Structures are given as C-alpha cells and as structure tokens.
Amino acid sequence: MNVIDLFAGAGGLSEGFRQEGYKVLAHVEMDKNACNTLRTREAFFYLKEQDQLEIYKQYLLKEIGRSELYKSIPSNILNKVIESEISNKSIKGIFAKIDGLLGNEKVDIIIGGPPCQAYSTAGISRDPNKMKDDPRNYFYRYYIRFLKEYNPKLFIFENVKGILTAKGGTIFESLKKSLSNAGYEMDYRVLNAKNFGVAQSRERVIIIGWRSDFHFNYPDFSNSVKSINIRELFKDLPKLHAGQKKEGQGQYLSVAKGNLKEIRDTNWDILTYHIARPNNQNDLQIYELVVDTWDKEDRGLKYNELPKDLITHKNSESFLDRYKMVQYDSCSHTIVAHISKDGHYYIHPDKKQNRSLSVREAARIQSFPDDFYFEDSRTAAFKQIGNAVPPLMAKKIARHLKAQIFN
Known part of the structure; x- marks a missing residue:
C-alpha cells in the first residue's frame, strides 16, 4: 500500500x-x-x-x-x-x-x-x-x-x-x-x-x-x-562520561537479545551517535545529587532542595523538577525536542557515568533502530529525535x- x-x-x-x-x-x-x-x-x-x-x-x-x-x-x-x-x-x-x-x-x-x-x-x-x-x-x-x-x-x-x-x-x-x-x-x-x-x-x-x-x-x-526497561535497553552500550563519545565497529558490549533486537538487529555492529554532551562542574554536582536522591529515597530532587551554592536560577519557586533522572527499572518519561537545548531533564541513571543521555540512548528510547542515522549535528539529532513519532x-x-x- x-x-x-x-x-x-x-x-x-x-x-x-x-x-x-x-x-x-x-x-x-x-x-x-x-x-x-x-x-x-x-x-x-x-x-x-x-x-x-x-x-x-x-x-x-x-x-x-x-x-x-x-x-x-x-x-x-x-x-x-x-x-x-x-x-x-x-x-x-x-x-x-x-x-x-x-x-x-x-x-x-x-x-x-x-x-x-x-x-x-x-x-x-x-x-x-x-x-x-x-x-x-x-x-x-x-x-x-x-x-x-x-x-x-x-x-x-x-x-x-x-x-x-x-x-x-x-x-x-x-x-x-x-x-x-x-x-x-x-x-x-x-x-x-x-x-x-x-x-x-x-x-x-x-x-x-x-x-x-x-x-x-x-x-x-x-x-x-510490556515495554523494555531502560536497564535492558542500555545494556549493550559502552559507558561514557560527560563530553565523551564511543562510535564505530566493535564498540557494543554484548549481542542484542530479547526485546532489544527490535532496536538493534543481531547482525548490526556499527555504533553511531553514542555521544554525551559536556557539562560544567555545577551541573555535574547536581546530576550526582539527583541520582543519589532517587537511589536512596526513591523520589525526584526538587530544585529548591539543592545546596545554595548550586542554585543559579533566580526562580526557585516554580519548575522545581527541572533536573530529572531517567529511571533504570521502568520506561522513560517523554522525550521532547527540548533535549536539544540541554540534558537536565534526561540524566543517566548510572551515577558513575554522571551525564545526560547520549544521542543514541535518546534514539533508542524513541525506538529508532541503531542503523538509523541522524544527520548534521548532535543538536540537530536531538531535536529530530524529540519531535518524532516512535x-x-x-x-x-x-x-x-x-x-x-x-x-
């Protein structure tokens, strides 16, 4: 048709x-x-x-x-x-x-x-x-x-x-x-x-x-x-820190299994756009606190709960969830085009990696296959992903x- x-x-x-x-x-x-x-x-x-x-x-x-x-x-x-x-x-x-x-x-x-x-x-x-x-x-x-x-x-x-x-x-x-x-x-x-x-x-x-x-x-x-959870979805991707990238052949940690095969074909072995944006030290400290709060208290950290030396926005009365973690053991909240501006609403759940989502992770959450390539830049790719229908x-x-x- x-x-x-x-x-x-x-x-x-x-x-x-x-x-x-x-x-x-x-x-x-x-x-x-x-x-x-x-x-x-x-x-x-x-x-x-x-x-x-x-x-x-x-x-x-x-x-x-x-x-x-x-x-x-x-x-x-x-x-x-x-x-x-x-x-x-x-x-x-x-x-x-x-x-x-x-x-x-x-x-x-x-x-x-x-x-x-x-x-x-x-x-x-x-x-x-x-x-x-x-x-x-x-x-x-x-x-x-x-x-x-x-x-x-x-x-x-x-x-x-x-x-x-x-x-x-x-x-x-x-x-x-x-x-x-x-x-x-x-x-x-x-x-x-x-x-x-x-x-x-x-x-x-x-x-x-x-x-x-x-x-x-x-x-x-x-x-x-039932949707695949984030832990399974990211299982085969190499670890990154803020500002790092890992691309090319031989980068996957394991073979795609189960529901992951809908995202990455078993025979596909070229990783693209596994790129994490760089962050300043202030944001990285906040990211650690956000993940810590979720891991220890099973809740999101509000902006006005941050130490005063980390609060840089004048408005601390509204938009209190401006930093948000993607949870490992469930599905993500909605990916939107604003992810092209910053990653504060899409913090990676692994505190050791301490970063926001990579482009490929965001694409996977949207269910784009790994052989799908987004053109022109990291920012353009994030915007395209956020605007897409899964x-x-x-x-x-x-x-x-x-x-x-x-x-």
Missing part, C-alpha cells in the same frame, strides 16, 4: 510503516537537517535491497562523505524527500512533485502530524497570548487539502493531547467538520507509546480516518505490550491497519 508522509520530521511514522511492508512514495518536510536524515534513510533502504549495505557502512565509518553516498543512489529515490514548507504558496508545487513520483500509482494512505507547538502545554505556557494567534493552529487545513487532492482510503494524524482542547475545543470540532466535508469519517484515541513496547511513557492523540465509501473501524489497541509504535499501528484491511 502506497503512503505519503506529511510534516515528516526525521521519519518516525514512515519508518514504522516501512518496516511493516508499506511503500513510502514521498516525505514532505521543511527542516533541512531532517530532510538530510530522510535522504540518508532512503539510501539505507535502497542499498539494503540491492545487497550493497557496505557502502552505507563506509559512510557511517566516515570512509566516504555524504555526497559520495548519494552518488550511489538513483535520483528518483532521493527525490522522494520534498524539502519544503507546506503553505498556500508552495502547496501546488508540492502536488506537482508528488505527481511526478506517483506515475500511474495511487495514494492509499496519508500519514503525518502538523507541528504541535500551538497545542502543546509547553508552547502555550511560553507564549504571552497562549498561542491563540499562532498560524500553526490551522495547519491541519493543509493536511485536508492533501486528502482532497489524493483521495486516499485512510489517513493517520498524530498530535499532542492539547489539540483536543485548543481554543476551548473549537479547533478539534473544526477539524472534524472539515474532514466530514472532505468525505472522511474519523475516530481517535489517546494512546501511550509504552503500551506498544516503546521504552517511554508518551501520550499522543492518534486520529485514524477513512474515506466514507471504505468500510473500516478504528482498530482495537487495548492489548498492550517507529515501534508506528509499526504496530501499521500492523493493525493491515490486519483489518486484509480481513
């Missing part, structure tokens, strides 16, 4: 659908770093199909550059990534590019989630006008224009829970009405990634819609799968859709 991925980011949604055998025809994304990641992922899949994965491995080992990697890939594969903001000015041009990729094929499913900042709790709290005038409130209208243009059987629309209550619920009611006018029925659930085997508690609204002439019901996702969650949603369609 043919898929178009809108507002694609690094491609977490399309990664899951692809792993379930769907054919991704196009990704539309405006961020240049994410687009480079999508192109590199397309290169990975193409080379894997051609039994030429050694070229991809040479790239990861920095034996060849990105331009040389891309020379190995047909232009029609790389052109599946359409680097463009979706707007009134650009949308017809995007349609033309997709039409060129389609040929005689039709679009079966459209997936994607418009930018969520206008609906997110963090976004609303930072904006003096509570995001009421933010144009991103209405990006769903572009999504509907794609539905009208390509008339797919199904669509998957992902977003934060705030979309249900934005502007007193009027945004969501308008979305439902617009979908009905476009000829689509829909249903939604608030689903948690941890119930799909992802090592993270991450609640998101998943809207599934179907063309009115297409017989379909919202799948039953009630049979939850591929493992997407994969299991795609599996349920497929089962119902073929039944």
Whole structure:
C-alpha cells in the first residue's frame, strides 16, 4: 500500500510503516537537517535491497562523505524527500512533485502530524497570548487539502493531547467538520507509546480516518505490550562520561537479545551517535545529587532542595523538577525536542557515568533502530529525535491497519 508522509520530521511514522511492508512514495518536510536524515534513510533502504549495505557502512565509518553516498543512489529515490514548507504558496508545487513520483500509482494512505507547538502545554505556557494567534493552529487545513487532492482510503494524524482542547475545543470540532466535508469519517484515541513496547511513557492523540465509501473501524489497541526497561535497553552500550563519545565497529558490549533486537538487529555492529554532551562542574554536582536522591529515597530532587551554592536560577519557586533522572527499572518519561537545548531533564541513571543521555540512548528510547542515522549535528539529532513519532509504535499501528484491511 502506497503512503505519503506529511510534516515528516526525521521519519518516525514512515519508518514504522516501512518496516511493516508499506511503500513510502514521498516525505514532505521543511527542516533541512531532517530532510538530510530522510535522504540518508532512503539510501539505507535502497542499498539494503540491492545487497550493497557496505557502502552505507563506509559512510557511517566516515570512509566516504555524504555526497559520495548519494552518488550511489538513483535520483528518483532521493527525490522522494520534498524539502519544503507546506503553505498556500508552495502547496501546488508540492502536488506537482508528488505527481511526478506517483506515475500511474495511487495514494492509499496519508500519514503525518502538523507541528504541535500551538497545542502543546509547553508552547502555550511560553507564549504571552497562549498561542491563540499562532498560524500553526490551522495547519491541519493543509493536511485536508492533501486528502482532497489524493483521495486516499485512510489517513493517520498524530498530535499532542492539547489539540483536543485548543481554543476551548473549537479547533478539534473544526477539524472534524472539515474532514466530514472532505468525505472522511474519523475516530481517535489517546494512546501511550509504552503500551506498544516503546521504552517511554508518551501520550499522543492518534486520529485514524477513512474515506466514507471504505468500510473500516478504528482498530482495537487495548492489548498492550510490556515495554523494555531502560536497564535492558542500555545494556549493550559502552559507558561514557560527560563530553565523551564511543562510535564505530566493535564498540557494543554484548549481542542484542530479547526485546532489544527490535532496536538493534543481531547482525548490526556499527555504533553511531553514542555521544554525551559536556557539562560544567555545577551541573555535574547536581546530576550526582539527583541520582543519589532517587537511589536512596526513591523520589525526584526538587530544585529548591539543592545546596545554595548550586542554585543559579533566580526562580526557585516554580519548575522545581527541572533536573530529572531517567529511571533504570521502568520506561522513560517523554522525550521532547527540548533535549536539544540541554540534558537536565534526561540524566543517566548510572551515577558513575554522571551525564545526560547520549544521542543514541535518546534514539533508542524513541525506538529508532541503531542503523538509523541522524544527520548534521548532535543538536540537530536531538531535536529530530524529540519531535518524532516512535517507529515501534508506528509499526504496530501499521500492523493493525493491515490486519483489518486484509480481513
């Protein structure tokens, strides 16, 4: 079944659908770093199909550059990534590019989630006008224009829970009405990634819609799968201190076993982006205290409980959980794009390592496979990871859709 991925980011949604055998025809994304990641992922899949994965491995080992990697890939594969903001000015041009990729094929499913900042709790709290005038409130209208243009059987629309209550619920009611006018029925659930085997508690609204002439019901996702815990998820990764990195072949501590094999293929032996950001001495002392408090008292350490010489923020009355540890023996709290700014909310649970999460650890928590490479920089990689839909969650949603369609 043919898929178009809108507002694609690094491609977490399309990664899951692809792993379930769907054919991704196009990704539309405006961020240049994410687009480079999508192109590199397309290169990975193409080379894997051609039994030429050694070229991809040479790239990861920095034996060849990105331009040389891309020379190995047909232009029609790389052109599946359409680097463009979706707007009134650009949308017809995007349609033309997709039409060129389609040929005689039709679009079966459209997936994607418009930018969520206008609906997110963090976004609303930072904006003096509570995001009421933010144009991103209405990006769903572009999504509907794609539905009208390509008339797919199904669509998957992902977003934060705030979309249900934005502007007193009027945004969501308008979305439902617009979908009905476009000829689509829909249903939604608030689903948690941890119930799909992802090592993270991450609640998101998943809207599934179907063309009115297409017989379909919202799948039953009630049979939850226990997620792998953080201890097991990190078990094969080498230890790091703040500012260190360990990459390349022969770096893994053990063979992937059990649920870890969904993240790292048994035969995969190139570790990338196991990079920990550097920290100043003040933060490292705080990290130690945060882990100590959890290990000894089974609770988080509040900012106003720190020794006075470690308190550097004027505000010690609110945001008291600004330093937070990822717990070893359960799943992580939600990974968000702010991890690209600092790692204070994602402190590693091993006090001896005394650091925040590496890029690869954050990617694993989001269920990206270890052969997935994020382009351009550590900061760009963290941002792409934080904004993504967990591929493992997407994969299991795609599996349920497929089962119902073929039944």
